[in-house]
Amino acid sequence: MEIIILIFVFVLAIFLGVELINKVPSTLHTPLMSGSNAISGITLVGALVSAGSTSNEFASILGVLAVAFATINVVGGYMVTDRMLAMFKKKEGGNGK
Amino acid sequence: MNIDNTLINLVYVVAAVLFIVGLKFLGSPATARKGNLISAVGMLIAVVVTLGNQQILSFELIAVGVVVGALVGAVVSRKVAMTSMPEMVALFNGFGGLASLFVGWAALSVALVKAMSSGVAVDNFSLVTIFLSILIGGLTFTGSLLAYGKLSEKISGRAFVYSGQRIVNSGILIAVLVCAALFFQDSANDNWLYLAVGLSLVLGVMFVLPIGGADMPVVISLLNSFSGLAAAAAGFAIGNILLIVAGSLVGASGIILTSIMCKAMNRSLPNVLFSGFGTVKVSTGPVIEQGEVKPMSAEDAYYVLEAAASVVIIPGYGMAVAQAQHAVKELQGMLEKNGAEVVYAIHPVAGRMPGHMNVLLAEADVPYDLLLEMDQVNPRMDSFDVAIVIGANDVVNPAAREVESSPIYGMPVINADKARTVFVLKRSMATGFAGIDNPLFFKENTRMLFGDAKATIGSLIKSFD
Numbered sequence: 035m036e037i038i039i040l041i042f043v044f045v046l047a048i049f050l051g052v053e054l055i056n057k058v059p060s061t062l063h064t065p066l067m068s069g070s071n072a073i074s075g076i077t078l079v080g081a082l083v084s085a086g087s088t089s090n091e092f093a094s095i096l097g098v099l100a101v102a103f104a105t106i107n108v109v110g111g112y113m114v115t116d117r118m119l120a121m122f123k124k125k126e127g128g129n130g131k
Numbered sequence: 132m133n134i135d136n137t138l139i140n141l142v143y144v145v146a147a148v149l150f151i152v153g154l155k156f157l158g159s160p161a162t163a164r165k166g167n168l169i170s171a172v173g174m175l176i177a178v179v180v181t182l183g184n185q186q187i188l189s190f191e192l193i194a195v196g197v198v199v200g201a202l203v204g205a206v207v208s209r210k211v212a213m214t215s216m217p218e219m220v221a222l223f224n225g226f227g228g229l230a231s232l233f234v235g236w237a238a239l240s241v242a243l244v245k246a247m248s249s250g251v252a253v254d255n256f257s258l259v260t261i262f263l264s265i266l267i268g269g270l271t272f273t274g275s276l277l278a279y280g281k282l283s284e285k286i287s288g289r290a291f292v293y294s295g296q297r298i299v300n301s302g303i304l305i306a307v308l309v310c311a312a313l314f315f316q317d318s319a320n321d322n323w324l325y326l327a328v329g330l331s332l333v334l335g336v337m338f339v340l341p342i343g344g345a346d347m348p349v350v351i352s353l354l355n356s357f358s359g360l361a362a363a364a365a366g367f368a369i370g371n372i373l374l375i376v377a378g379s380l381v382g383a384s385g386i387i388l389t390s391i392m393c394k395a396m397n398r399s400l401p402n403v404l405f406s407g408f409g410t411v412k413v414s415t416g417p418v419i420e421q422g423e424v425k426p427m428s429a430e431d432a433y434y435v436l437e438a439a440a441s442v443v444i445i446p447g448y449g450m451a452v453a454q455a456q457h458a459v460k461e462l463q464g465m466l467e468k469n470g471a472e473v474v475y476a477i478h479p480v481a482g483r484m485p486g487h488m489n490v491l492l493a494e495a496d497v498p499y500d501l502l503l504e505m506d507q508v509n510p511r512m513d514s515f516d517v518a519i520v521i522g523a524n525d526v527v528n529p530a531a532r533e534v535e536s537s538p539i540y541g542m543p544v545i546n547a548d549k550a551r552t553v554f555v556l557k558r559s560m561a562t563g564f565a566g567i568d569n570p571l572f573f574k575e576n577t578r579m580l581f582g583d584a585k586a587t588i589g590s591l592i593k594s595f596d
Contacts, residue, residue, distance in 0.1 A: 051383025063486030086187030105200025
């Protein structure tokens with residue numbers, strides 16, 4: 035049963051994602067990409083558990099590597115997206131929005 | 132600090148909602164920055180609550196990983212130039228894929244140890260999803276590294292096509308599955324696992340190798356999608372719903388972008404993935420009657436621009452290469468001061484990633500409401516006095532409309548040739564990425580301004596002073 039629920043969630047989330055992204059204007063495609071890229075760093079959450087459990091040394095090492103790479107993805111992704119979006123300005127008003 | 136599992140999962144629900152709201156806010160330039168922040172908050176609370184997981188007994192290693200990762204991520208994201216954004220996104224994609232590969236592998240190791248001590252074999256669903264996260268994560272990693280190399284021009288950005296690559300790639304994929312099957316039979320034999328990991332890494336390289344140049348927006352979108360799907364697969368492997376939700380949101384977003392890019396090039400995804408543009412039969416059909424190319428000096432161009440009441444600027448990858456976005460913005464200011472209306476027309480695949488031109492122009496302080504999409508500009512193209520094409524080629528090629536035998540026939544293009552006068556800023560008469568002649572250069576109303584785009588615009592600006 036649990037497997038079915040996971041698959042259910044997966045399929046529904048895909049459809050939700052398609053609906054959400056379909057409306058994004060092309061102006062924002064690059065920040066969308068780097069921002070969603072940062073979200074894919076969610077694998078960090080899984081990595082934390084492997085890295086922190088002391089029962090299996092090999093898994094912990096893999097976990098730490100995963101934590102490091104996923105954190106680069108998360109921190110770098112969000113920061114660079116913010117940097118880009120800060121530059122998007124409307125005509126009137128000069129600075130900011 | 133131990134947090135109850137139910138509570139952790141409830142917080143995960145909140146995090147998932149924040150990701151969804153964040154993505155929704157990313158849909159409009161006015162709210163996008165807030166959306167990104169909301170999504171980052173979702174990530175932060177997900178990470179913090181996970182640290183309360185009862186399985187986590189030691190925090191030293193975690194601290195090391197997080198500090199190193201955060202430092203590298205922060206430094207890279209601050210230092211990177213806006214023109215290098217495509218390769219940086221590719222690199223980050225790759226890191227996400229690699230992390231998912233490691234998470235899957237670690238889950239496998241834990242599951243095998245548990246199976247050994249309990250005597251109950253690992254269930255097939257776990258094995259399959261673990262292998263999927265290793266396979267997708269691995270090919271995302273090497274594929275993205277190769278894309279990074281191509282985009283940053285550390286290696287040749289051209290498509291590398293050889294005959295039978297479809298067969299080779301399918302062969303590798305089948306080999307991975309066979310390794311997986313053999314490993315399921317005999318999980319004591321690690322060699323099958325190593326072989327599967329190795330082959331996944333090779334598959335990533337083979338998959339990106341035949342794609343190059345102007346097709347890069349497609350491949351980046353696709354790798355973006357893969358990095359999400361790898362996270363989702365890792366979520367299945369460790370039974371974490373948040374990974375599945377967030378991963379599939381990203382997977383879906385990448386799929387959408389991929390299909391938008393393919394549509395903008397009038398090509399199917401398999402065509403982009405397998406055939407490289409080099410192999411498209413270049414037509415030897417009826418030769419387009421080509422007039423003479425009419426070069427123009429910057430001074431003469433200035434007189435035309437000075438008299439123009441409306442100007443449309445059409446940038447392409449050449450603007451990024453010449454780093455000309457700031458000069459372009461300055462020229463826009465001069466024209467506006469002179470009383471002209473200035474807008475930009477952006478083709479969906481201009482540049483090397485989706486939205487590449489928009490980010491560069493935003494960096495140069497061009498307001499985003501002046502950046503028009505192809506469909507907004509084309510209907511009123513004949514009302515523009517001057518169209519300035521800067522480092523774009525295939526996306527303004529009228530052959531896509533007029534020459535049925537042209538390889539790009541049918542691709543939606545910006546109809547620059549319909550403006551009263553067209554200025555093409557170009558380094559030389561070389562053909563574009565696709566190696567196709569561009570009849571635009573020979574049109575009656577086209578003038579060529581040869582030279583470095585930035586220098587040419589610089590001399591135009593000087594004339595205005």
